[in-house]
Amino acid sequence: MAIRVALLGTKFMGKAHSQAYRNVNMYFPDAPQVEMKVIVGRNRRETKTARQLFGWQEASTDWRATVNRPDIDLVDISTPGDLHCEMAIEAARAGKHIVCEKPLANTLADAKKMLAAVEKAGVRHLLMHNYRRVPAVTLARQLITEGRLGRIYHFRARYLQDWAMSPDLHLVWRFSAASAGSGALGDLGAHIIDLGRYLCGEITEVAARLETFIKRRPAAPGSRQRQRVTVDDAAVMLARFRNGALGTLEATRFARGRKNQNTFEINGDKGSISFDLEHLNILKFYSVEEPAAVQGFHDILCVTKGVHPYADAWWFDGHILGYEHTFTHTIYDFLKALQSRKRIHPDFTDGVRNQAVLDAAARASASRRWVAVQ
Amino acid sequence: MAIRVALLGTKFMGKAHSQAYRNVNMYFPDAPQVEMKVIVGRNRRETKTARQLFGWQEASTDWRATVNRPDIDLVDISTPGDLHCEMAIEAARAGKHIVCEKPLANTLADAKKMLAAVEKAGVRHLLMHNYRRVPAVTLARQLITEGRLGRIYHFRARYLQDWAMSPDLHLVWRFSAASAGSGALGDLGAHIIDLGRYLCGEITEVAARLETFIKRRPAAPGSRQRQRVTVDDAAVMLARFRNGALGTLEATRFARGRKNQNTFEINGDKGSISFDLEHLNILKFYSVEEPAAVQGFHDILCVTKGVHPYADAWWFDGHILGYEHTFTHTIYDFLKALQSRKRIHPDFTDGVRNQAVLDAAARASASRRWVAVQ
Amino acid sequence: MAIRVALLGTKFMGKAHSQAYRNVNMYFPDAPQVEMKVIVGRNRRETKTARQLFGWQEASTDWRATVNRPDIDLVDISTPGDLHCEMAIEAARAGKHIVCEKPLANTLADAKKMLAAVEKAGVRHLLMHNYRRVPAVTLARQLITEGRLGRIYHFRARYLQDWAMSPDLHLVWRFSAASAGSGALGDLGAHIIDLGRYLCGEITEVAARLETFIKRRPAAPGSRQRQRVTVDDAAVMLARFRNGALGTLEATRFARGRKNQNTFEINGDKGSISFDLEHLNILKFYSVEEPAAVQGFHDILCVTKGVHPYADAWWFDGHILGYEHTFTHTIYDFLKALQSRKRIHPDFTDGVRNQAVLDAAARASASRRWVAVQ
Amino acid sequence: MAIRVALLGTKFMGKAHSQAYRNVNMYFPDAPQVEMKVIVGRNRRETKTARQLFGWQEASTDWRATVNRPDIDLVDISTPGDLHCEMAIEAARAGKHIVCEKPLANTLADAKKMLAAVEKAGVRHLLMHNYRRVPAVTLARQLITEGRLGRIYHFRARYLQDWAMSPDLHLVWRFSAASAGSGALGDLGAHIIDLGRYLCGEITEVAARLETFIKRRPAAPGSRQRQRVTVDDAAVMLARFRNGALGTLEATRFARGRKNQNTFEINGDKGSISFDLEHLNILKFYSVEEPAAVQGFHDILCVTKGVHPYADAWWFDGHILGYEHTFTHTIYDFLKALQSRKRIHPDFTDGVRNQAVLDAAARASASRRWVAVQ
Numbered sequence A, B, C, D: 001m002a003i004r005v006a007l008l009g010t011k012f013m014g015k016a017h018s019q020a021y022r023n024v025n026m027y028f029p030d031a032p033q034v035e036m037k038v039i040v041g042r043n044r045r046e047t048k049t050a051r052q053l054f055g056w057q058e059a060s061t062d063w064r065a066t067v068n069r070p071d072i073d074l075v076d077i078s079t080p081g082d083l084h085c086e087m088a089i090e091a092a093r094a095g096k097h098i099v100c101e102k103p104l105a106n107t108l109a110d111a112k113k114m115l116a117a118v119e120k121a122g123v124r125h126l127l128m129h130n131y132r133r134v135p136a137v138t139l140a141r142q143l144i145t146e147g148r149l150g151r152i153y154h155f156r157a158r159y160l161q162d163w164a165m166s167p168d169l170h171l172v173w174r175f176s177a178a179s180a181g182s183g184a185l186g187d188l189g190a191h192i193i194d195l196g197r198y199l200c201g202e203i204t205e206v207a208a209r210l211e212t213f214i215k216r217r218p219a220a221p222g223s224r225q226r227q228r229v230t231v232d233d234a235a236v237m238l239a240r241f242r243n244g245a246l247g248t249l250e251a252t253r254f255a256r257g258r259k260n261q262n263t264f265e266i267n268g269d270k271g272s273i274s275f276d277l278e279h280l281n282i283l284k285f286y287s288v289e290e291p292a293a294v295q296g297f298h299d300i301l302c303v304t305k306g307v308h309p310y311a312d313a314w315w316f317d318g319h320i321l322g323y324e325h326t327f328t329h330t331i332y333d334f335l336k337a338l339q340s341r342k343r344i345h346p347d348f349t350d351g352v353r354n355q356a357v358l359d360a361a362a363r364a365s366a367s368r369r370w371v372a373v374q
Helices: A012-027 A044-054 A063-067 A081-093 A108-121 A135-145 A184-200 A325-340 A348-367 B012-027 B044-054 B063-067 B081-093 B108-121 B135-145 B184-200 B325-340 B348-367 C012-027 C044-054 C063-067 C081-093 C108-121 C135-145 C184-200 C325-340 C348-367 D012-027 D044-054 D063-067 D081-093 D108-121 D135-145 D184-200 D325-340 D348-367
Strands: A003-008 A034-040 A058-060 A074-077 A097-101 A125-128 A152-160 A203-211 A216-218 A226-228 A234-241 A246-252 A261-268 A271-276 A282-287 A297-301 B003-008 B034-040 B058-060 B074-077 B097-101 B125-128 B152-160 B203-211 B216-218 B226-228 B234-241 B246-252 B261-268 B271-276 B282-287 B297-301 C003-008 C034-040 C058-060 C074-077 C097-101 C125-128 C152-160 C203-211 C216-218 C226-228 C234-241 C246-252 C261-268 C271-276 C282-287 C297-301 D003-008 D034-040 D058-060 D074-077 D097-101 D125-128 D152-160 D203-211 D216-218 D226-228 D234-241 D246-252 D261-268 D271-276 D282-287 D297-301
Touching (some): A003 A063, A012 A044, A012 A325, A012 B044, A034 A044, A044 B012, A058 A063, A063 A081, A081 A097, A081 A108, A108 A348, A125 A325, A125 A348, A135 A184, A135 A261, A135 A282, A152 C246, A184 A234, A184 A246, A203 A348, A203 C203, A234 A348, A246 C152, A246 C234, B003 B012, B012 B097, B012 B325, B063 B081, B081 B108, B097 B325, B125 B348, B135 B184, B135 B271, B135 B282, B184 B234, B203 D203, B234 D203, B234 D234, B234 D246, B246 D152, C003 C012, C012 C034, C012 C097, C012 C325, C012 D012, C012 D044, C044 C058, C044 D012, C063 C081, C074 C081, C081 C097, C097 C325, C108 C348, C125 C325, C135 C184, C135 C271, C135 C282, C152 C184, C184 C203, C184 C234, C184 C246, C184 C261, C184 C348, C234 C348, D003 D012, D003 D063, D012 D034, D012 D044, D012 D097, D012 D325, D058 D063, D063 D081, D125 D325, D125 D348, D135 D261, D135 D271, D152 D184, D184 D203, D184 D234, D184 D246, D203 D348
Parallel strands (some): A003 A074, A034 A058, A097 A125, B003 B034, B003 B074, B034 B058, B074 B097, B097 B125, B152 B246, C034 C058, C152 C246, D003 D034, D074 D097, D097 D125
Antiparallel strands (some): A152 A261, A216 A226, A234 A246, A297 D297, B152 B261, B203 B234, B216 B226, B261 B271, B271 B282, B282 B297, C203 C234, C234 C246, C271 C282, D152 D261, D203 D234, D216 D226, D234 D246, D282 D297
16 A cells, blocks of 8 residues: 655755655665655745656645645655644644654744644654664664663764855845754754764753854845844754763854764763764774774774665665665655554654753753753 | 667666666756666566566566667666677667666677677767766866876776675676676776776776686585686786876775775876775865975865766755766766767777777786787 | 983873983984983882983982982973972972973962962973974964964864773772872863864863763772772863854763874864874865865875974974874974073963863863853 | 994984884883994985984994994994995804895895895894884784684785976986886885785786886986986886785885875785775774674774784873884894894895895886796
C-alpha cells in the first residue's frame, strides 16, 4: 500500500525533502511505496515549477485544503518555523502522519502545543533532524551504545557558517525573530543540540551568550533603508548533561571560510569520536582497547557494504554519499516505522526537548546566569 | 523535445546511469527533458525489477531489437566491456546517439571499430569517464587552462582499491580477460589515464608492469575448483607526456584499506593541485602567485554557488555531493551538447586514445621496455 | 658580554629551559652569549645529575643563595607555581632579570606582588608562555596585525590532554590546589587564555564551569588510601573580548586520545586562521581576498627560510621543528631584549592579566554567573 | 670512556650532525659520552665560526691529518659525495669508526671500495640514512616485523621538493655530476630506496626515467653565462622487490609546493601504513584485524612514553619532535652499538646495495629497459 504524501514548502527544504521521496524507493526496495501527490506553496507559478521539477503529481496554494484531503496519508511541513505550529495542528486533526522540518517551532509553547496535538490525534510524527542519519553519525551512536566510549566526559560541537557576514545582505526571513524565532541558535544550534541529545543524553543546564554582530541590515536587496536584525548572528553555550558530561556548543553565521562545518567531538573514558559534516562520510574514532603502539584516531570511511549503516543501499565500497541522502535515510526509516508501527526518533517529543534547551539558552544569555532546562 | 533513452545494463553501472537520467531534469532545468523508455538486461526477472526500481517505462531482454526501435534517440551502453563493440556498432547503424561506459572496448582494435562506426553514422557519442565532472576535477582543468599551474612537470596518479585481496573470492567476470579485457589496468587505470589526458595532454610513451598476485581463484563461490586469473591485479606505469611532463600511474585492487582512492597530483612551475576521490568535494591547490608567507595547499571545498562548477544546481554552499552526481553532471552536459550540437569530451576518440595507452602499457610490461603509444 | 644564568627547577620544565639555553647560541649567533652557571633543585643527587646531563657548570640546592650570587644576571624560575612568588620577589630584590614559567602564580594576589617587585626593582621579566613563539602562532599574529583577518568575531580554543583519566593515578602535585593553584584551568587554560590575549586582545567577562570528574585518588602510587582532589579536571569557558569577539575556551585532562592538542581558530570578517599544537609547523589560513574559486584554508608549512618567523635559524625549507624550540625562540627573543633594552611580551603584566581571567573563571564557575575580569 | 669525534663538513649536514653529538648525551644518558674534538672544513674562517657555534673543541682545515690523529675514535663524513670515498678509506686505514652521510658514494664502484676498506680495517661503520630513525618509521618497521601487514604487495614512495624550479638558480654543486654524482636520484631517491629496503626488503629490478627539466643554468649567481646541468631534476622508477611486491618511486626537485615531502605507503594483505616527513610525528596504520565497522587509517601520534620508539628520551606525550632528532636517534644507536659491539644498520653494506639500485635506475633510464639490480 502506497503512502500518499503532501509536501508543504517549495524552497530549499522542499527540494531536499522532494529528493528523498523521489528516490527512496529506488535505493530501499523494502520501504513502502511513496506516492508524491501534492506540493503546496504560496506562489502559484513557483509551485507549478516545483511540481514539475521535483516530480509531484499536483500543485496547490491551499495548504489547509490539501492537508484535509482524504487521499493524503502523510503531511510534510517544510515551511519556515512560524508556520509549523498551525500546519501541524491542522494535519494532526485531519489524522495525517507528519514529517516536520526542524526546529519544531519558534517557541517552546508552540512546540508543546504541536506535541499535544499529534499525541491526541494518535498520528505518527517525525522531526527532520536529518544529521542523525548521516551514516557516520549513526555509527557514532552505535559505538556509544555498545559502550565503546565508556563514560562520557565531554561533548563539544560547533556549527559554523559564513553566509551572513556581509553587511549588505538584506533582511531575509532568517534575520527576523517573527518568522525564524531565533538566528544561529535555532537554525544551527538546534542541530548540534539534537546531536548532543542523540549521542550523550539530556542537557540539564546551560550558560550562553547570543550576539548580533550586524545590528541593522538593508530592508530589501540594495535598499538604503536599514532595519533592525531581531535574531542572533552567533550563539555560544556551555552545557551540563544529565550524565555529568560537560558540553560546549557554538553556532554562528560569522565563521569566515566555514561553509557548513557541523562538527563535534565526544570524549569518553574508553574512547573518543569526532565528526565534521563537510567530510560527512568520515567518522574519526579512538579506542584505548587497541594495542598502545597503534592507538590513534581512525579515519573510518563509513561506506562499506554489509558493515556501515545504510551502505547496502548505495554504490560500491568507498563511493561517497552526499548531503541529500541524510534526508533519504530519514524518510526511509520513517516509512518503515509507519509500516511496522514502531516509534521512531527524533519525533515531536525530541522537538520539545530541543526547544527547551534553545529556550534555556536564550534566557541564560539574557540573565547572564546558568539556567536549568525545563 | 524529449530525449528518449534506452539503457543496456541493469547492474551497478545500470543503476548509476539510471540515477542520472532520473534526476538530471530536477537539478538542471535547462537540460532537454529525458524520457526513460527502456531498460535492457539478460535476465528477465532482474530486468523487470530494475525497471521498477530505477523508473524505466519498459523492460526488455532483447538489446538488438531495442536499439533499433524508432522511438529511441539515445542508447546507453552500461554492460561489461566485451559487449560494447557490437552494441555500439549496432546502435550507430540505427542512427542513435550513444553513451558508453568506460573502457570503450576490451581491445584497441575494437575501440577503433566503434569510433569508425559512430563517425560514419554521424551520431553523437560520449564515453562515460565520469570523474572529469567531479566539480573539483572540472575546477582543476579550469585552473590549468587559465595557466594557474604554468608549465606542467609532473602528473602522479593512483587508483587504489582492496576488494580483490581475499584468495577466497571467486572468479567473477572482472578476473577474466575474455569478459573484462584487463584487470586493474582497464578498470582503474583507464580512469587515471583519462584524467591524465584531460589535465596534462597526450601520453607518448610508457613503461609498465602488470602483476597478478593471486593466480588461481575458486571457479564459483565456495568452490574447491580453482581457475586461472587471466587479468592483472595491479598495474604500475611510468609515462611521458607530449608536453614533457613525467607521469607515474598505479592501479591496484590490492591496496588494503583503500576502498576507492582515485587520487592525483599535478605539479607545474607556478602551482600544484591534488585530488582524492574519497574526498571528492575537495581540490587542493598551491600557487606561487600568493604572498610567500601564506603559500600552502588550499583545501577548496568545491561547493560554492555562483563559483564552482555545477554548484548552482544543488544545495547551499558547503553541502557536499556524492559519487553518483558525477554521472548526473556528465549526462547533463551530454544532453546540452545534443541540444546545441556542440562536440563534447570524452567521446569515442578519447576512448581510442585511452585504449592505445592501455595497449602500450600491456606491451611494455610484456616486453620489459619503454613502448611508444600508437 | 655573556648572560650568566641560574635555573631553578630540574624536572620537565628545567629540562626544556636548559635545552633552550644550551642551544640558543648555536642557532641564533646574534644573541648575547649564554653562560649556564647554576642549576638549583631540592634533591642533591637529582640536581647533580641534571647539571651533568643538561650542561650547567654548577649544581646547588640553595635557591636563595644562588639567586643572590653576584655572578648571576638572570634567574629562571621553572618550579611548581606555589614557589614562583617568593622566588621571583627574591630575585627581583637581588636585581636579577627573571624568566618565569607560567602560570605566573597560583593566585591573582601573588601575581600582582610579583609584578610590583620586578617593577620596583627595574629588572627585565619574561613569562614563559612559549606557544606565542611557535612560528605558526607568530605568523598568525603577523597576519592579524596586518589586517588580514579584519574585524575579529570568534576565538575558539581548546587544550586537550588525557593523562589524568585513570582513577588509579595517584595524587601528584598537579591534583593539589596548594601546590598547583588550579588544575586544567591554570595548567592548560592559562595557555589558551594567553593565546587569546595575544591574538584577539583583552577578555572582559567570562562564564565558566570547572569540573572534577575523579574526586578522590590514591595518596601515593598503589596506595589504597584515597585523598580528595582539590583542583579541576576540566574547565570550560565562554568569554567576551574587549573588541566584541566571542570566545569559547576549554581545557581538560579528560579528552581520551588527545595527548597535547592545543588548538584554536579565529574568524574575522576578511579571513580565518586555525592552529593545532600537535601539528605545530602548520598554520591554516583562509582569506576572502583571494579569487573566489580557489578560496579555502591554506595548509601553510611555516618553515620557509627568508619568509617565516625564526626559520632562518634552522634547517632547509620544510624540515620541521619540534616542541622544544618554542623555548629556544622565547629565550632568544628575551636575550635580544636584554641587549636592546626593549620591552618584550609576555611579561609579568601579561601574567597578571592572565591570572585575572583564571580568577574570574573560578568565580564564574562558583557563582554560576557571568563575571567581569578585574 | 668517551668517544672522541672528528667531523668533516661544516655546512648543512655538518650542522645537523653537530646537533646530534651536542645533545645526544642530554637525552640519552645511557649512551657513551661524546667528546666533540675537531671540526674540519675547507675555509678557515667558516670552520672557526662553525667550531664556536656548534661547540667543537678545535677547528682544522686538514682533514687527512685530523683523520689520522691518535686522539680521535670516530670520523664523521658530512661532505659532498665526491669526497666520501677518499675520506672513508683514509679513516678506515687509520682504524677509526666511521659515520658517513648518504649517499655512500657517487658511484657503485666507489661504494664497494669503501665497504672493502672498512671491512678490511675492522672498524664500525654507519651510513646516515637518518629517516630510519624517525620514530614513526621505526614503528612502521616494528609493525611489519610483527606481521601486522602480512604479505606486502605494494611500496609507493615519493620524495618531493621544489627548491630547484627557478631557472635563475645558478649551478650549485648539487647540479653537477662531478660533485654530486646524480641529482634528485641520489639526493632524494637514495632516501626512499633506503626506506624501501628497510621496510620491504631488497629491490631486484627497476625501470626508470631521469629527466633534466632545466638544462642550462647560470654559472654563478646573477651570471649571464649558462652552463649545462649534468644531473637529473627528477627521477621516476618502477621496482620489483625480492618478495614480489611492486614499487613506484619518485624523486623530484620540481614539485611546486612540496618543500620536503618524503612520503610512502605500504600495502600488505593484513594492513597498510603510510608516512609523510612533513608530518613526521604521525604514522598512519590500517589493520583488517580490527572490527570491520571501525577499520580505517589510524593517525598514530608517535610520541607516547613507554610505547613509541625513542619517546622516553623526550618531552611529555604528544609533544612533537623535529627533523633534527632523526640524527640524534641515529647517533645514539651508533654510540650504543660501539659500546655493545653489535652490528647496526644502515651501514656501508646498505650503502652498496642502495648504490646498486641507483646505478640500475640510471642504466634503466638510459637503456629504456627494465634492468636487474646487481
